[in-house]
Amino acid sequence: MTPTTPTGSTIPTGSAPSGAVDDAGGSSRSDATDNRARRAAGPGRLLAIVLTGQLMAVLDVFIVNVAVPTLRTDLHASGAGMQLVVAGYTISYAVLLIIGARLGALIGHRQAFLAGLAAFTAASLACGLAPGTGALIAFRFVQGAGAAVMMPQVLSLIQRAFTGAPRARALGAYSAVLASGAALGQILGGVLVQADLFGTGWRPVFLVNVPIGLVLLVLGPRGLRGAEEGRPGAAGGGAAGRYGSLDLAGLLLLAGAVLLFTVPMVLGQERGWPLWGWLMLGLAAVLAAAFAAYESRLARRGGAPLISPRVVGAPGMPLAVVRILLSMAANGGFLFVLTLHMQGALGYNALRAGLTFAPTCAAFGLVGLNWRRLPTRWHPVTSAAGFLLAAVSFAGVGLVLRDGSDGGAWLFVCLLGVGAGLSLAYSPVLTRTLATVKPQDAADASGVLVTSLQLGLLTGVAVFGAVFLGRTTGAGASADALWVTCLALTGTALCGAIAGLVRRVRYLR
Incomplete structure (x- = not known):
């Protein structure tokens, strides 16, 4: 794999900007970390754990789509209710992704991954057992929040466990899982709905995550050990100062912009693109501009910008x-x-x-x-x-x-x-x-x-x-x-x- 420089020239993978160089220009700390990661947990096992968790999160964006007709009939749900069942996960997932990334930097990527996985698994169980539309919508929002905490940690853990050519292969697997999950979700959803296991109809679409999530939660604490530098500041290069604060103003501006963009995108078509949808998109652009301006000023003042x-x-x-x-x-x-x-x-x-x-x-x-x-x-x-x-x-x-x-x-x-x-x-x-x-x-x-x-x-x-x-x-x-x-x-x-x-x-x- 040959990464490109700003000018478009290629860099051999083994000496590439693999991320091993800290802000001070030294590489010893990152190299030592990578060596500890490989000793503490086999990189192959770590990759299997994080990519399986990632695949579950990506699948759930799409797996529900083909189950909607069955789900609507079983729960006697309205069209708006079904929209929120499908969109609730997507909305909370998209809005909270950046926040999930910062949370991993604050409490540790391994801990954040396992916490997000636990929330996602528990919410999947609750979705599969939901007695009605309202409960299912609420649990879908929680499921999306768990995925948003879990997903950003996958890349961080891969970056710390692999170097050189193995890192390139791991990143290739990461990108393949991230995007192929869309089509795979459609396939798996169709198989589970058509199978109608034990007469449960649409419920296996959510319950399938539970045994997989439990296995990952059992394997995760040991399998991910060592691929985590720990608390803020361990990454070196002044990370302590940057990760020591949460940048609440930046979080609110970005979350607001993403929320205002996401809601009309997932609900606007079904509602005939009402005026409120266009107003929300306009406000999203305003908040995005405000976020960019605020973050630039914060960085110039030596603060801790969100990104x-x-x-x-x-x-x-x-x-x-x-x-x-x-x-x-x-x-x-x-x-x-x-x-x-x-x-x-x-x-x-x-x-x-x-x-x-x-x-x-x-x-x-x-x-x-x-x-x-x-x-x-x-x-x-x-x-x-x-x-x-x-x-x-x-x-x-x-x-x-x-x-x-x-x-x-x-x-x-x-x-x-x-x-x-x-x-x-x-x-x-x-x-x-x-x-x-x-x-x-x-x-x-x-x-x-x-x-x-x-x-x-x-x-x-x-x-x-x-x-x-x-x-x-x-x-x-x-x-x-x-x-x-x-x-x-x-x-x-x-x-x-x-x-x-x-x-x-x-x-x-």
Whole structure:
């Protein structure tokens, strides 16, 4: 894996900005920490624990989607109630991600991961046993909060347990799990709902997390031991001062901005985009600007900003955020509209609709884990190439389904292309960017990038969902609406490709 410098040149992985260098320029403390981590807990076991926890959290964003019809019938829930069951997790998850990142820096990443995992597991049990819609909505918010505390710690623990080439492979697995979970959630949700285990209907969609979470809670205290420097200040380089305060003003501004953005994105389409939704989006922009201004002033005064300027200015970080937003918006929007088309116009049941995404999920995961095997000279253009492949594949999906058929074998080929293309567009960007982040900034970087991913998914569902639903009135109209939406997805992917090419042109100059 060859991370890029600000100028676009490549850096050998073994000597890369792996995060082992502290602010003072020394590496001995970080190296000693990494050695202690490897002695205390096998890195493979640690990676398995944190990535399994991460996968559960990502799956729960999507696993409920295909269960909604069954859930609504069983609980006699209203449309608004079902919206909040689906959206409650997403809202609290997106709003609290940055706060979860800072919490890990304050109390320790291992402790925060286990605390978030415990809350997530307990809330999953409560969701699976919920007697009514109101209780289920409340527990979904708690479940999202637990995921928000757990998720940012995954990257920090990986950064501390791995160096060099093993770190590159671990980050590749991290990025593959993070994004392929969307399609996998659709598949698993369909399987569980269709199985109707012991006549429990939708409840296994939540209860499946409980045994897995309990196993991780048993293995976690020992399996993660040693991959944690401890309390604030252990990271070196003045981290004590930065992590010693919570920056409550920054937290409130950022949480408010994300909340005001998230609520209309997840509820606006169903409500017909009312005035309050547009007002909330406008206020979100105002609060985001206020947050940026406040954090800049705080950093200039020598204070402790919520997000380190080192993270915002890390090599490739701004471009990485743009690419992640575009790729995840396309990913989320595509999964959403194709699910609607299959279960509506094509009459697929939950299982068949979920399994249709198996090629996309498999291609995404395989490419995410193996893209580094490509020749090194190709690495700088993998993202642009991935966006181009995704653009062609989106157009192909629209074409093969445009006549109202099921697409046959050509749909399978196009879905493989979507998964492979989006993985190439996303995984190298995330892996290379994270490789340049120092361990003491890993929590902040994880919060920024995962929040960008989540907001990209929300935006994609809202925007492409609006395009699709605005043109759908029947089976034939659904096929036409899908074609138009696929053209919009193609345009989005082309924008991602252009962003990558612009960077290469600047480098060549």
